[in-house]
Amino acid sequence: MLRYILGRTLQMVLTFGLFVVLTYVLLEAQPGDYSQTFIDNPRLTPAQREALERNFGLDEPPHVRFTKYIGNLLRGDLGISYQYYPKPVTEVIAERAPRTLVLFITSTIVSFYVGFLAGKILAWQRGRALEYVITLGGATLFTVFLPWFALLMLWLFAYTLDWFPIGKFISPQLWRTAPVEANVVFNNLLLTAFVGSVVMLAITVATRRRTPRIRTLARWGGFALLLGVTVAVWAWSGLGPYATDMLWHIILPVLTLTLVNFAGTMLLTRNSMLETLREDYITTARAKGLPERVIRDRHAARNALLPVVTTLVFALATALGGGIITENIFSWPGMGEALLISAQTSDIPTAMGCVLVVGILALVAHLVVDVLYAFLDPRIRYA
Amino acid sequence: MARETLTKPGLVLEDTERLAQDELRRLRRLPLWQVRLRLLGRSLAAQWRLFAEQPIGLIGLAIIVCFGLFAVLHPLLMGRVWPRAIYDPIIGYDPAFPSHPVGPSAAHWLGTDPLGRDVLSQLMFGTGSAFTLGITAALVTVLIGTTVGAVAGYFGGAIDTFLMRLADLVIILPFIVILIVLGALFELNLFTLAVVIGILGGFGGTAIVIKSQALTVKVRAYIEAARVAGGGHGHIILRHIIPNLLPLSFLYMMFGVTEAIAAEATLSFFGLLDVRMSWGLMIHTANTAGYLLNFSTWWLILPAGLSITLLSAAFYFVGRAMDEVVNPRLRRR
Numbered sequence: 001m002l003r004y005i006l007g008r009t010l011q012m013v014l015t016f017g018l019f020v021v022l023t024y025v026l027l028e029a030q031p032g033d034y035s036q037t038f039i040d041n042p043r044l045t046p047a048q049r050e051a052l053e054r055n056f057g058l059d060e061p062p063h064v065r066f067t068k069y070i071g072n073l074l075r076g077d078l079g080i081s082y083q084y085y086p087k088p089v090t091e092v093i094a095e096r097a098p099r100t101l102v103l104f105i106t107s108t109i110v111s112f113y114v115g116f117l118a119g120k121i122l123a124w125q126r127g128r129a130l131e132y133v134i135t136l137g138g139a140t141l142f143t144v145f146l147p148w149f150a151l152l153m154l155w156l157f158a159y160t161l162d163w164f165p166i167g168k169f170i171s172p173q174l175w176r177t178a179p180v181e182a183n184v185v186f187n188n189l190l191l192t193a194f195v196g197s198v199v200m201l202a203i204t205v206a207t208r209r210r211t212p213r214i215r216t217l218a219r220w221g222g223f224a225l226l227l228g229v230t231v232a233v234w235a236w237s238g239l240g241p242y243a244t245d246m247l248w249h250i251i252l253p254v255l256t257l258t259l260v261n262f263a264g265t266m267l268l269t270r271n272s273m274l275e276t277l278r279e280d281y282i283t284t285a286r287a288k289g290l291p292e293r294v295i296r297d298r299h300a301a302r303n304a305l306l307p308v309v310t311t312l313v314f315a316l317a318t319a320l321g322g323g324i325i326t327e328n329i330f331s332w333p334g335m336g337e338a339l340l341i342s343a344q345t346s347d348i349p350t351a352m353g354c355v356l357v358v359g360i361l362a363l364v365a366h367l368v369v370d371v372l373y374a375f376l377d378p379r380i381r382y383a
Numbered sequence: 384m385a386r387e388t389l390t391k392p393g394l395v396l397e398d399t400e401r402l403a404q405d406e407l408r409r410l411r412r413l414p415l416w417q418v419r420l421r422l423l424g425r426s427l428a429a430q431w432r433l434f435a436e437q438p439i440g441l442i443g444l445a446i447i448v449c450f451g452l453f454a455v456l457h458p459l460l461m462g463r464v465w466p467r468a469i470y471d472p473i474i475g476y477d478p479a480f481p482s483h484p485v486g487p488s489a490a491h492w493l494g495t496d497p498l499g500r501d502v503l504s505q506l507m508f509g510t511g512s513a514f515t516l517g518i519t520a521a522l523v524t525v526l527i528g529t530t531v532g533a534v535a536g537y538f539g540g541a542i543d544t545f546l547m548r549l550a551d552l553v554i555i556l557p558f559i560v561i562l563i564v565l566g567a568l569f570e571l572n573l574f575t576l577a578v579v580i581g582i583l584g585g586f587g588g589t590a591i592v593i594k595s596q597a598l599t600v601k602v603r604a605y606i607e608a609a610r611v612a613g614g615g616h617g618h619i620i621l622r623h624i625i626p627n628l629l630p631l632s633f634l635y636m637m638f639g640v641t642e643a644i645a646a647e648a649t650l651s652f653f654g655l656l657d658v659r660m661s662w663g664l665m666i667h668t669a670n671t672a673g674y675l676l677n678f679s680t681w682w683l684i685l686p687a688g689l690s691i692t693l694l695s696a697a698f699y700f701v702g703r704a705m706d707e708v709v710n711p712r713l714r715r716r
Contacts, residue, residue: 015552022552030568132438139439139703143641143696147652148666148688155678166676267703314554314588321557325649339560340653343567355564362555 001374008370012363019359023352024069028062030348078356079349083342089353092338095183097357098190099169100334102250104323104361107257108316115262116308119269120301123277124292135270138263146260146322150329153256164252167331171245178242185242192234196226253330261319268311272304279303309373316365320358433708440704446697450510450690457507465504472508472660475500484680494682496665497672506686509662513644513694516577516661520643521636523581528589529632533624535590536597537616546590553587562646566655573658576650580643589635593628600627630709637702641695648691662687 044052053059057068072078078089118134125131141149158166165171170182203222207215234240276282277300285295324336331337335354342350374380410418434440461467469477476499477483477491483499485491493502531550535543565571565579600606601624609619650656651663654671658664669675669683 011548011551015548015555018548018552019556026564026568031570135439135703136442136700139699140692140696143645143692143699145645145648145688145691145695147649148684148691151675151684151688154676159676159678317555317557321559324557324560324563328653339563343563343655344653346567348567351564351567355560358560359556362557366555 001380004374004380005371008367012367016360016363019363020070020073020356023356023359024066027348027352073356078353081342081350081353082347083345083350089349092350093335093353093357096333096335096338097361098186099332100323100327100336101361102190102193103253103257103327103332103334104320104365106250107254107261107323108319108365110254111258111261111319112265112312112315114258115265116269116301116305118262119266119308120273120296120304122266122270123273123300123304124296126274135267138266141259142263142267144260146325147329149260150253150256150326153252153259154329157252157255165249167329169246169249169331169333170242171249174245175242180239180242182242182246185239186246188239189243189246192230196230199226253326253332256330257319257322257326260322261315264315264318265308265312268308269301269304272307273300275307276300276304306373306377309369309376312369313366316369317362320362320365324358430708434704437704437707439700443697443700443704446693447701450694450697451514453507454510454514457504457511460507461504465501470501470504472500472505475504477501484674484683486680487682493686494680496668496683497674498668502665502682502686505660505665506662506690508660509665509687510690510694512573512658512661513647513691516573516647517640517643517694517698519574519577520580520584521639523578524584524589524639525632525636527582527585528593528635529625529628531586531590532593533597533620533628536594537601537620537624543594546586547594550587550590553583554591558583558642558646559649562650563653563655566650566653571650571656573647573656573661576647576656577643580646581639584639584642589632589639592635593631596628596631597624600624634702634705634709637698637705640698641702644691644695644698662691 050059057065060068076090078093081087081089081092084092118138122131122134125134154166158164175182200219200223203219207218210218234243282295282299285299290299323334324339326332327334327336328340335357339351339354339358341347342354461470467475469475477495478499479490480495480499483495484497485495487494491501491503493506496502496505531546535546561583562576562579569575571579606619606623609623614622647656647658647661648663648666651658651661652667652670654667656663665687666675666684669680674680674683
């Protein structure tokens with residue numbers, strides 16, 4: 001399995017190389033190089049113009065510029081943002097990337113889980129009215145015009161029902177007297193979520209071979225304990241209200257993204273389940289007289305999961321793209337918002353930086369799914 | 384000519400076996416193209432029966448037909464019923480109202496936008512744009528995807544590796560991010576956007592799926608036979624492999640339309656596209672005029688958003704129903 005993962009990583013590196021070359025070609029192909037905005041200024045003297053050209057490296061041949069581009073990229077130097085001048089692009093992105101990541105990861109995990117459950121049930125309901133209703137609704141959500149759908153969600157939950165705030169990351173009134181910066185609270189929240197998932201994973205793995213009763217007890221007990229400890233720690237630190245405020249702001253974007261993304265997984269699971277249900281071992285399980293629920297969850301769904309995980313790769317890109325649209329509607333100050341604003345204001349360094357980071361994010365997510373797949377598929381695990 | 388009909392290997396012999404003897408005799412007297420036409424008609428009818436079993440596909444088809452009529456109706460209305468100065472989707476203005484936007488009325492069924500233009504007229508005009516864009520993009524996708532898939536599957540080796548890595552890259556990257564950056568770097572209009580979407584789609588997922596199908600076609604006996612008979616690479620790809628990939632290509636065309644319509648709407652909603660009028664631009668206009676979160680002027684946002692959703696969903700529905708026709712593993716026995 002190590003060999004498989006190493007091979008995959010190597011492929012990712014190659015793909016990333018191809019990606020970097022393509023971004024450079026795009027920049028080169030752009031009509032009117034972006035540095036022209038400065039060089040074409042009529043008030044510049046020829047000497048100043050030459051100095052500027054040298055600074056931008058425009059007097060050098062393309063292959064030298066390309067090696068410089070790659071070198072700068074590897075050193076993490078993405079240039080200086082026009083829009084947030086004189087902040088370097090790396091700094092702008094470092095501030096915003098975690099927020100995008102949270103939106104992306106949370107919604108991907110939730111929508112995958114919900115989609116898989118729904119798909120399992122859907123395959124079992126084949127041919128009944130419920131199947132058509134869910135398929136129709138799911139497919140409509142899957143193809144819904146996301147900006148419009150996000151607006152509808154805002155209208156329903158924030159405007160009419162007033163359950164959630166209308167967009168933004170935090171409530172400014174509350175934070176005016178806050179002792180720390182928003183990013184500190186946010187990063188601590190991230191840390192909490194990470195530690196929590198690691199602990200839950202450890203509990204799940206440790207109780208894997210126990211009897212179902214102990215397993216259920218340990219998992220739910222562990223979850224309750226973890227929740228209690230987390231709440232206590234946050235309350236004790238005095239940052240509780242701020243953390244709650246942030247969580248309150250994140251619910252609606254995550255809900256929107258989940259609703260849009262879960263249908264893809266659901267429909268795939270359904271197809272995969274229908275194929276699995278044809279297998280002989282399902283007939284055998286039926287002949288043994290096993291309850292339907294056991295056949296569905298233990299025999300069919302386990303095996304139907306594999307192709308779904310494979311196609312999760314497609315869903316990752318969609319979810320990432322969807323996150324970027326969602327960020328803009330909910331004014332969530334993540335990378336998607338930075339990307340769009342910089343695209344609209346021709347802030348090319350920031351836009352290219354965002355694209356590069358989104359690309360890296362997508363590649364890493366792809367790698368994670370591949371590794372996950374290796375764990376799930378015994379043919380790879382024991383090879 | 385008559386003898387040749389039955390000895391051609393391309394003809395499905397199973398079907399002719401099923402024909403009654405007298406029909407067979409009658410068939411022998413027909414020229415080859417007529418026989419082919421009949422076989423085509425018969426297989427289409429069989430596929431239609433499978434397709435019609437899926438309510439979801441029929442719903443999708445109905446929606447597409449409705450929108451098609453909607454688009455065709457626009458030039459007729461503009462020519463006969465609606466005065467151009469008031470109802471033109473781009474430069475129209477209704478001076479009868481002191482301020483715009485106004486809500487739905489007898490003169491403007493869906494109200495007017497902040498610039499005083501008729502929303503219904505814009506909606507109908509936008510339908511045409513959506514169809515043009517979606518179908519152009521889908522055609523480019525299928526053209527490239529089928530070619531890339533067939534070539535990669537047939538030749539294998541280095542060509543295959545390169546094309547498939549490229550496809551990996553395209554599917555890993557979020558579509559909309561690439562388009563946003565392209566919109567920032569280049570001037571995109573409806574046609575160039577359609578071509579760009581088509582290229583991205585063609586080199587991406589479609590190519591991978593079609594390549595895997597091409598691999599299964601490549602090992603069939605008739606490919607071997609064609610090679611033994613002296614057929615070159617070009618002949619085999621064009622006459623034997625690609626015709627067998629076409630059902631799948633057509634299926635992916637449907638998904639391509641869905642993607643293209645959504646992408647165009649998103650880009651014009653963000654104002655990154657140089658289009659005269661489209662559904663996305665209608666919402667963008669409402670946005671720039673500050674009506675985006677003003678939900679009392681629902682007619683500025685609801686009809687356009689609903690149309691985008693409905694039309695792309697309709698193509699997706701048709702695609703899913705076709706999936707069950709093309710992909711026999713899903714069919715219920």
